[in-house]
Amino acid sequence: MRRMFWLIAVLLSSVCYAQTPRLPQSASGEEILKKVDLNMFSENKIIESRMVIHGERGSRTVETKSWQRSTRETFSEFLAPARDKGTKMLKLQDMLWTYSPSTDRIILISGHMLRQSVMGSDLSYEDMMEDPHLPNLYSAKVSSEETVVGRSCWVLDLTAKKEDIAYNSRKAWIDKTRYVLLKENLYAKSGKLLKTMEVREVTEIQNHWIAKSILYKDVLKEGGGTEFFVDSVILDATIPEYLFSKAALKK
Amino acid sequence: MIEFLFKGLVRDRSRSLFPVLIVAAGVMLTVFLQSWLNGALSSLIQSTAHYRTGHVCVMTRAYNEKADQLPNDLALLGIDTLLTTLRGQYPDLFWTPRITFGGLLDIPDEKGETKEQAPVSGMGVDLLASDSPEWKVLNIRPALVQGHLPKQQGEILIAEALAGKLHIQPGQKVTLISSTMYGSMTYYNFTIAGTVRFGVAPMDRSAIIADLNDIQQALDMQHGAGEIVGFFHDDLYHEDRANVITEDFNTRSSKSSDKFSPIMGTLRTVSGLADYLDFASSFSGIILTVFVVVMSIVLWNAGLTGSLRRYGEIGLRLAIGEETGHVYRSMMVESLFIGIAGSIAGTAIGVAIAYYLQVHGFDIGSMTKNSTMMISDVIRAQVEPSTFAIGFLPGILATFLGAAISGIGIYKRQTSQLFKELET
Incomplete structure (x- = not known):
């Protein structure tokens, strides 16, 4: 549980679910989560992605290139649209800085700013900052089995282990054979549904199953949600050390 | 007759001074509160219009x-x-x-x-x-x-x-x-x-x-x-004109099927102050009503006191043949003089105080520092033509009512007992 959005983690991390031994039909929620977790992450990766944000007044496309080291350090640069081109973000552990070329300022994103939307999408900075390793944040229980987008899935009920967490509970649909999160609902402490995620396309890269097309929807927000497309992924890539420093933001 | 009554009031201060003071105090309070409320309301409307909603x-x-x-x-x-x-x-x-x-x-x-x-x-x-x-x-x-x-x-x-x-x-x-x-x-x-x-x-x-x-x-x-x-x-802010313009614009240009079509609202509707403005505008009426009721009771009491003091005078007038209705009416006329005199004095004092606060204002900044209402830190009274007139209605009416109620006692005097009373 913890994985705020697999989202950027699943997305950006663009998850890999590899050819690992299958779990028995009676596997526990914790075992399934660990399996997903184990197969989802690789050490270093470079990802090029697009977010198509369907707002009330039309759609916008935001293109990004990200360099990710482990799951806690990410350097991202926005490539489009023109207004946002050159904007960079650096996430180091629990800190997040952004750099905008128009102001030539590096700003620490903290406090309530973390609740802001990332580029107007259905994802927030808080989502990006959450530990993507769900077993660290949630306890899991298999509640049922369902078929989602033609794949047989376990349905997991995830309950937060900590108080100070954005989503108190989640319902996750996990592909039984690929260990890919195919669908997820995120809930507030009150039980109110806050966000949904649906994987629309999964592809296999270097023995990892990667969610290639995902639809995120902030239920409290008008509009048609945010489609996330992974255009390219290089796993176990060599990434220069300097990228994970604030100095790299202004370069 | 009127001159006679007027001279009576002036020469016998025990008949007029206390009632005039009461009326003057009440009228002064009414005039001051009305102008203060006007000022506060105008300030709220103006600040809300300027800094938030326009008219x-x-x-x-x-x-x-x-x-x-x-x-x-x-x-x-x-x-x-x-x-x-x-x-x-x-x-x-x-x-x-x-x-x-x-x-x-x-x-x-x-x-x-x-x-x-x-x-x-x-x-x-x-x-x-x-x-x-x-x-x-x-x-x-x-x-x-x-x-x-x-x-x-x-x-x-x-x-x-x-x-x-x-x-x-x-x-x-x-x-x-x-x-x-x-x-x-x-x-x-x-x-x-x-x-x-x-x-x-x-x-x-x-x-x-x-x-x-x-x-x-x-x-x-x-x-x-x-x-x-x-x-x-x-x-x-001209509310009637604003309403007409708003209705005209919305009829011409606003489409309920298009959430991005423009819609016009008035300061009253857009600011969310409608209830407050309604209450504030009716507050003057509330003040006047309360004043009339309270002052009538006070002046009724004053009239009763005066009647006691003038018990012998009224008895004598009735004994020598003056009609009860005439005595009653003459007291009504006296109350009219008292009401006018008190209202003039009260209005003069009230307007003077209000004008001072119109010029210098009263700083309520310490009370509004956490306020979200667009109201000025310095509230000023607002003297306007109606300020000069507003005290006369309650001032005269209250005096009249007080005298009318207390004067009913005149009709209860027994003519057959008058000389006996006068002998004692």
Whole structure:
């Protein structure tokens, strides 16, 4: 549980679910989560992605290139649209800085700013900052089995282990054979549904199953949600050390 | 007869002084409260109009539904055409676009990293046009405390208190962090031109004033504005005219099926002050009613006291053949004199006090420092023609009623007992 959005983690991390031994039909929620977790992450990766944000007044496309080291350090640069081109973000552990070329300022994103939307999408900075390793944040229980987008899935009920967490509970649909999160609902402490995620396309890269097309929807927000497309992924890539420093933001 | 009664009142102060003092005190209180309330209400309406809603306000239907959240993602677009339409169709008002937004003001240190941050509520208004009405509407020139007025794009004014809190001075660079109309976080550099103090708590707490073009760029709102506000040329809110204009505009231009079509609202409806304004406007009537009732009771009592003192006089008048009705009517006429005299005295004193407070005002800043209502820190009474007249109705009516009730005792005197009473 913890994985705020697999989202950027699943997305950006663009998850890999590899050819690992299958779990028995009676596997526990914790075992399934660990399996997903184990197969989802690789050490270093470079990802090029697009977010198509369907707002009330039309759609916008935001293109990004990200360099990710482990799951806690990410350097991202926005490539489009023109207004946002050159904007960079650096996430180091629990800190997040952004750099905008128009102001030539590096700003620490903290406090309530973390609740802001990332580029107007259905994802927030808080989502990006959450530990993507769900077993660290949630306890899991298999509640049922369902078929989602033609794949047989376990349905997991995830309950937060900590108080100070954005989503108190989640319902996750996990592909039984690929260990890919195919669908997820995120809930507030009150039980109110806050966000949904649906994987629309999964592809296999270097023995990892990667969610290639995902639809995120902030239920409290008008509009048609945010489609996330992974255009390219290089796993176990060599990434220069300097990228994970604030100095790299202004370069 | 009238002269006779008048002389009686003047020469016998025991009959007139106490009632006149009571009436004068009551009338003074009424006059003062009415002018004070007028002043407070006018101040609230004026500040709300100037700093928030205008006398009328045009926005999209969707924006109108969430106006308290400043939903700039639902803002008006293509405002040039709409402005031309409004100026052509409704020349009774002048129109100006505004963007109201929230955000953080980030103060960099010498390395360009964040030194201080504070939440701000900002307004993007037409600051740089030579004929912009905003200078007058927002009272910007008199509000300037330090620095100078913005002369070019990229310059802003910030609240003096905010500048003090952030330890910043005119000339310093700051960065606004906010959201574009598409929801992206946005950063925009400004130079502080000057600091301002408007004397309106919500503005003085955390306001920044920037040019509309700058804010359109910062929030990615080209040719957009959250609202277009309209003001009557005499700067007074004419509710009836505002209602007519609003209804006409909405009939012509607003489509209920399109949430981005423009809709016009009046200060009363847009500000959310409708209930408050209703209560405040009926408050004068409440004051007058309470005054009449209370004063009538007091003067009734005073009349009874006077009747006791004049028990012998009235008995004698009845004994020598004066009709009961005549005695009663003469007391009514006396009460009229007392009411007029008391009302004149009370009005004079009340107007004098009100005028003093109109000129000097009363600082309620310590009570409004956390207020979100657009009300001035200094409340002034407002003396207007009705102030001179408003005390006469309750002043005379209360005296009349008091005398009428207490005078009923005259009819209860037994004529057969009068001489016996006089003998004792």
